[in-house]
Amino acid sequence: MTVSSILSPEAPLVSCLPANLIDNDYATCWAEGKPGYDIGEWVKSTFTRDVEATKLSCVPGLLKMEDGKDRWLHNWCLWTVDVLFYGGAKITYSFDDLKA
Numbered sequence: 001m002t003v004s005s006i007l008s009p010e011a012p013l014v015s016c017l018p019a020n021l022i023d024n025d026y027a028t029c030w031a032e033g034k035p036g037y038d039i040g041e042w043v044k045s046t047f048t049r050d051v052e053a054t055k056l057s058c059v060p061g062l063l064k065m066e067d068g069k070d071r072w073l074h075n076w077c078l079w080t081v082d083v084l085f086y087g088g089a090k091i092t093y094s095f096d097d098l099k100a
Contacts, residue, residue, distance in 0.1 A: 004042045007031035018043065026063040031075075038076060056083065060095040072099045 007016040016031035021043060032041040060078035064071040083091045 002044045002046070003030060003032070004040070005033040007033040026059060029062045029064075053085070058095075061099065063099070070099075 001018045001021065003018045006018070009015065016029060016033075018030050020028035021030045030043065032038050034041060058078070058081065060081075062071040062075050077097060078095055079097070080092065080094045083093070085091075
C-alpha cells in the first residue's frame with residue numbers, strides 16, 4: 001500500500017501510517033501530511049495477484065476518544081472519494097458528515 005503523504009506524529013506513540021488503513025482497528029487511522037485542505041491526496045493498494053473486489057468499506061473519520069475528546073469532531077473527515085480500478089473503471093462516493 002502506498003499513499004501520497006503521511007502526517008508526522010505530533011506525540012510519541014501516535015501512528016498515522018498507511019498500514020492503519022487495514023488493521024481493523026477503528027481507533028487508528030492514516031492521516032495525510034499535505035498542508036491545506038487535503039484535496040488530491042490518495043491511497044493505492046497493489047496486489048500480487050488478480051483479486052475480485054466484492055466489497056469496499058471505509059470509515060471516513062477517526063472513531064477514537066482521547067483525553068475526553070471525540071477525535072471525530074476534532075479532525076477532518078473524508079467527504080468524497082474516487083475509487084479507481086485497474087482497467088479504468090471509476091466509482092465516486094460522497095460521505096455524509098455523520099459519525100458512523
